[in-house]
Amino acid sequence: MATDKHQTLISPDLATQSDMDAAFEAACARSGLAATEQRRLIYKVLAESREHPTAEAVFLQIRSQAPRLSLATVYRNLRLFADAGIVDAVATGDSFARFDGNTEPHHHLICRRCGSVADYYAPRIEDFTPSKAALDGFEVQSMKMNFFGVCASCSDKRTKNTARREK
Numbered sequence: 001m002a003t004d005k006h007q008t009l010i011s012p013d014l015a016t017q018s019d020m021d022a023a024f025e026a027a028c029a030r031s032g033l034a035a036t037e038q039r040r041l042i043y044k045v046l047a048e049s050r051e052h053p054t055a056e057a058v059f060l061q062i063r064s065q066a067p068r069l070s071l072a073t074v075y076r077n078l079r080l081f082a083d084a085g086i087v088d089a090v091a092t093g094d095s096f097a098r099f100d101g102n103t104e105p106h107h108h109l110i111c112r113r114c115g116s117v118a119d120y121y122a123p124r125i126e127d128f129t130p131s132k133a134a135l136d137g138f139e140v141q142s143m144k145m146n147f148f149g150v151c152a153s154c155s156d157k158r159t160k161n162t163a164r165r166e167k
Helices: 017-031 039-050 055-062 071-084 154-167
Strands: 088-090 098-100 105-111 117-120 146-149
Touching: 017 039, 039 055, 039 071, 055 071, 071 088, 071 098, 098 117
Parallel strands: 105 146
Antiparallel strands: 088 098, 105 117
16 A cells, blocks of 8 residues: 655655755764765665665665675665664564665555565554553654555455466
C-alpha cells in the first residue's frame, strides 16, 4: 500500500540540485557528519526511492558513479545516517536491514514472500500508543510498527497458481 506521502529530510520538490546539496549539508552538519560526495550519492538513492533498499542494493545502484566505493563504506554510512536520524533502518526479519529515506512518521507493510516493504500511514497514530500506566514511567520518543503478511502481488500469484493446479 504505497502512498504519495513521501517526506525525506531533503524534499524531492527542491528546485535545483544545489538546493538539495545545501539541505543535505545542513542535515549532516546538524548530525556532526561531513557531507562527502559518497554520502551524497548514498543518501540520494534513499531520498529518491520508495523501495526501502538494502545496503547492497544501494551499493549496486551507485557503484558505476563511484567505482572506488566499497560495500562496507555503504553499510557504515547507512548506519551513521540511521543513528543520526537522517534515514530509518527497517527491521524486516531478514538478515539484511532495509533503509528508508522517508523520515515522516509512518509504519511498514512487509511481505513475507517477496520481501517488499511499503509505507503505511495510520489514520491515528495515537491508537497505537500504550497507556501511561502500561508505560510505567517509560518515555516514548518515537514509534515504528511493522506489519507482516503477504502483499497483493504475491497473493495474486498464489491465487493464479492454485487455479492452474486445479484445472
